[in-house]
Amino acid sequence: MKIVIAGAGIGGLAAALSLHRAGFRDITVYERVRELKPLGVGINLLPHAVRELTELGLADEVASIGVPPSRLSYYNRFGQPIWSEPRGLDAGYRWPQLSVHRGEFQLLLAREVERRLGPDTIRLGCRLVGVEHLETDSPVARVAGHAEFAKFVREGGDGRPEEFEVAADVVIGADGIHSAMRAQAYPDEGGPVWNGLILWRGTATVPTYLDGRTMIMAGDGEQKFVSYPLVAPGADAGATRLNFIAERRAPEGVDETADWNHAVDAGPIERLFADWSFDWLDVPAVIAAADEILEYPMVDRNALPQWTFGGSTLIGDAAHAMYPNGSNGASQAIIDGRTLAFHLANEASGPEVSTDAEARAGAVRRALAAYEADRRPTTARLLEMTRQLGPEKVMQLAYDRAPEGFADIHDVIPAEELQEIADGYKRTAGFHPAALNERASLTPESAPPMAD
Ligand SMILES: Cc1cc2nc3c(=O)[nH]c(=O)nc-3n(C[C@H](O)[C@H](O)[C@H](O)COP(=O)(O)OP(=O)(O)OC[C@H]3O[C@@H](n4cnc5c(N)ncnc54)[C@H](O)[C@@H]3O)c2cc1C
Known part of the structure; x- marks a missing residue:
């Protein structure tokens, strides 16, 4: 064939x-x-993809260039916690999640x-x-x-x-x-279809934050900051190489292309996030420390x-x-x-x-x-x-219900609602732990033995 x-x-x-x-x-x-x-910056390989890579005999090689995030935590634009969940092995999957370049x-x-x-x-x-x-x-x-x-x-x-x-x-x-x-x-x-948001993606070496392995998302549907480490904690004491994505609704008249290699200055983006210095992460400092920032419109098909x-x-x-x-x-x-x-x-x-x-x-x-x-x-x-907004809907809900912040997220979004948003996305994406762990392999029975 x-x-x-x-x-x-x-x-x-x-x-x-x-x-x-x-x-x-x-x-x-x-x-x-x-x-x-x-080319590009960081991406995440979720447990359902790491399973396939493992069954292709690539587990060790991919793990050697990746970092398994321990948790995914969502915050509002004031750095207040909305939702946090363990990821990969810590969440009960038989395969890790890996952040890779x-x-x-x-x-x-x-x-x-x-x-x-x-x-x-x-x-x-x-x-x-x-x-x-x-x-x-x-x-x-x-x-x-x-x-x-x-x-x-x-x-x-x-x-x-x-x-x-x-x-x-x-x-x-x-x-x-x-x-x-x-x-x-x-x-x-x-x-491609553009939703009016602009993404700025970059990597930066900055002081380690939280446990050094947490993927964070802060903000809401209008403005957001996402980051996760690309090197395991301990490789360079006290410092980590982060991947970040800053996101904001674009002003009128912006040229929309889907070019991943369009580099821009950090200054204007840093200013957009000037108020986002949390006690656990200094967002403007991360943006200022970027090696390079790529601008990309949020497009799909x-x-x-x-x-x-x-x-x-x-x-x-x-x-x-x-x-x-x-x-x-x-x-x-x-x-x-x-x-x-x-x-x-x-x-x-x-x-x-x-x-x-x-x-x-x-x-x-x-x-x-x-x-x-x-x-x-x-x-x-x-x-x-x-x-x-996928699982990030929790951030928009928190903003819609408490735009000026909150003392306790459960006063704003009940725990069951938060849990259902996280679970519903995983079920649809095919990576709910129980379903993924139990599903039969996609390696056909007729496959020849794996060579070295
Ligand atoms: C340069 C680049 C950088 C990216 N950076 C990021 C990133 O930082 N973060 C992120 O989340 N996603 C990024 N993406 C997108 C991400 O890689 C994809 O969403 C995802 O991996 C799905 O991959 P794909 O193979 O379907 O598409 P792609 O990764 O887009 O790969 C398509 C490939 O086809 C090639 N190609 C295009 N047209 C033709 C043609 N007519 N004939 C032959 N070859 C062709 C392209 O050169 C490319 O190598 C990037 C994509 C590219 C191309």
Whole structure:
């Protein structure tokens, strides 16, 4: 079975590793950029994603670049506590939550793809232009690539990248929020949808706060500050490297793009948070200490009625880009790849399927339908919850009911209501501890033994 993946982001690379684990061998990943660099700042891998990485044999490597947060604590804009819950192993999961640097994690996955699947698996400088015969069982990926980066591609006489075609049984669009495959399937959709908030993301080395492993969120739906450590406490006594996200409704007329690499000055952002010096964290001081601050509009995409077209389907942000509320984007992309590989292996193993084109096409159709049935409704619900602020709704409720602060949060929001908001999100996102701990593995029974 020949599988083409467009995009070597977290979703595409995790899909390649999942398909390989499930027994597939003819997998090529085409990536638009000419060099993979450690871009972005921190992301969280929630226990449901760490489970999949563990079952892919990556637990130790990922743990070596991550920090398991002990708690997630919500505060209002005066630093008063609203809700706090243990995370990962401390919350009863069999797998930890890990805060990692997005770029380091992406490079780790890329190295592992090259080690397991072969050094030519990821073809850099190769952009998916579109898929010929998108609605059929015989998709053909149309790719534009530079000879310098994709050894086998000839350049056009004028030095421009030449387009070439790759016929495959399955083409997976893992090409992110600006997906070419999605645009082809939905030509009238337009760009990402912006909710009017601006995010500023950065990392900073600052004095350790709380227990050195707590992820905090302070504020409300209009203005918010989130931070979590990216190094384990004790690595540098008294200091920690934090990832932070400052968020605020944008003034009129701001240019909305979804560019992750747009650096801005700290000064104006520090001033927006000037009053946010809590006795447990000095927010303006964190912003002032940032190595670099990236500005990004809070954008997502509307839920789609269909992801699969013949032998082609979408995963990750290409399928369901969502706001970072709930820290679920990368985790959901990883689960997509594992689910797709699981169904493909269940439908497409066996000698008849491997040699007969018609049997293969039937197996792909059934597998992609099962993948979409598992993942599309779940991610659509999650997308809707992130638009309602996800678990961060507790911060907005506290603000709506007590904008000037409170003596005790339970005078404002009953404990049961707080608990139900936290539990409801976890159930929808597929990481309620009981459900996750008991769910069967997504490694197919037919998977070959794990190599070293
Ligand atoms: C540079 C960058 C920085 C980011 N930083 C953060 C961050 O700091 N925090 C955070 O929470 N999230 C960040 N994200 C988003 C986060 O990584 C995703 O939400 C999540 O990991 C889902 O990943 P994905 O693989 O579906 O999409 P992405 O991570 O967006 O990966 C898509 C990949 O496809 C490639 N691509 C795009 N178009 C094509 C094409 N036509 N043909 C071939 N390849 C193509 C892209 O170059 C990219 O490598 C970032 C994304 C990017 C691309």
